[in-house]
Amino acid sequence: MTVTIKDVARACGVHVSTVSRTFSAPHLVNPATRNRVLAAADDLGYRPNRAARALTTGRTFNIGLIVADIANPFFPPLIKAAQAQARGRDYHVFVADTDEDPRVEEELIRTLAKQVDGVLLCSPRLSNRMIERLAEDVPFVLVNRRIKGMPAVLMDVGKGARLALEHLAGLGHRRIALLSGPPGSWTSNEMQAAAAEMPGLDLLFFGPNQPTESGGLAVAPEVAACGATGVLAYNDLVALGLIEGLTAMDVEVPGRISVIGFDDILPGRLGRPKLTTVAMPAAVAGRMAVDLLLQSEGEGAVINLDTGLIVRESTGRAQS
């Protein structure tokens, strides 16, 4: 049914190896022959079978992309960019969603390992030790996670947090709530670490929180009660959920409490109040992570991407 290298070979009276070479090492075959083969192949609608190719070469031309939650608007731009970049290099992408569950994440990596040439691990929830162990099975590139000796694309979360807190401080806020994310999150740790070093602030830590609107909704009462006038949330979803919750309790944002998120996802850019947030270069990260993975040279390269604060409507002066 499907047309193979053999059919092409027969069609133009050469051996299969010649056809094979026409595609995988064109310079080894005489231009005249090559053209005949190409013509025949095109004619028959031949497409190389990647599974067969993978079997001999050991390269699948597939890469895995593992994220905690596709439905979190932070990831789609990253995925999209990674996929586009991969496609340009003739690779396909397996996208897998772990549902924020480290066990699922591990199993996914294990089953994917043999089927891909490498895996992009985005904001993993697995422990460093486990990741190192799995790295023996398949090359990784980490996104937003730092492990010594492993290639990674990082976003400068620490800087983002500092900018955000300085912005709050500049507006006169002193008592500030920090909503952390899920356990195992590198970005969450970075945020906390950066915040802890900021002088002159009265920091209140809440967490771990689910990295979704419901997570934000859930802490809203605590936040309202703790006396903080400024909040830095783990991500925009949490921030939006929080605002939702606060508004429902008639706590005005930014009137009584200023809120800053992280990621600069679409929902934060629409509606009222528009979210003040730290922009994360997700698309760039996706692109670079793919490049890092495919140029296996550069080994333990680590790329650091800049972040910036985007001031919109969810922050304002502290009431005295």
Place this chain on the structure above:
Amino acid sequence: MTVTIKDVARACGVHVSTVSRTFSAPHLVNPATRNRVLAAADDLGYRPNRAARALTTGRTFNIGLIVADIANPFFPPLIKAAQAQARGRDYHVFVADTDEDPRVEEELIRTLAKQVDGVLLCSPRLSNRMIERLAEDVPFVLVNRRIKGMPAVLMDVGKGARLALEHLAGLGHRRIALLSGPPGSWTSNEMQAAAAEMPGLDLLFFGPNQPTESGGLAVAPEVAACGATGVLAYNDLVALGLIEGLTAMDVEVPGRISVIGFDDILPGRLGRPKLTTVAMPAAVAGRMAVDLLLQSEGEGAVINLDTGLIVRESTGRAQS
């Protein structure tokens, strides 16, 4: 390096075919032997090589999932559900984003065809004829597209549109703008067809529009100028963009214009005003589409999913 069926065979003194059978046809091998094999396999950390398996069986245990734009919040829940369902059946999912470009879509299908057992085509932009032609290469299940003889999962867009328009009519709106989507969109056609049959309304059609906020933003001036007091938008993104644009022009929503979207995506549920919209069962569709694809019986089955109107804050009484 990697452990194969041979290693396992050697490790427990049986022929490779026995090992193969313990995994692909366990009932054909003696329980005692089977256990020995299983133990050895587990011990060595053996995992069957899917590429090799695909070569002989012709089944890859992969499925393709093609969407117009991953970054449109409508799709991630669908993708997530499809992926989870597939994983439960031991399948992996290739997700591909076409950037709303039919040519990319076609090329993607072509290259994916040999590598997957079937493809979920979500809201395709390709022509019916082209889809039918590509269907010769690989089994499809369509999502939100109806082509005779092809299995599909449909959402009742017509009903959604009717509910939305009735709601507007009930609030006293008579002059209503309909913002259609991209060319080639089935849902857009369904909406228009349903709307055209509604009696007693003064319908204004605008389109095609980009199915994103910028699409909505772009038509805002026209909508504001056309005298309509109610709007039904192609999707929530368009609706949100429109509201954004109208608000910027000091046209109040729902004060002066009521807006209804489609999809019930996350951004519409947050912020102000919360969007009145038609809920689309995306996750269910993803799940069912996978099932439909994998149980190849049921051939040209078509599944129809219900939709419903969710009234929130972006609609209100018409001013007299």
Place this chain on the structure above:
DNA sequence: GTCGGCGAGGCAAACGGTTGCAGAAACCTT
């Protein structure tokens, strides 16, 4: 002339499994 070198293309063995066929052993029947 002979020889070395080179370019082109054929041959066949892999890659890691699956599967139809066949033989052996065990388990009935009568």
Place this chain on the structure above:
DNA sequence: AAGGTTTCTGCAACCGTTTGCCTCGCCGAC
């Protein structure tokens, strides 16, 4: 006890490509 089943396992071909090796013919150099 012989014959017929059934159950289990080995054998080997095959899936579609790649690739190391070999051959063949041709060219230029000496």
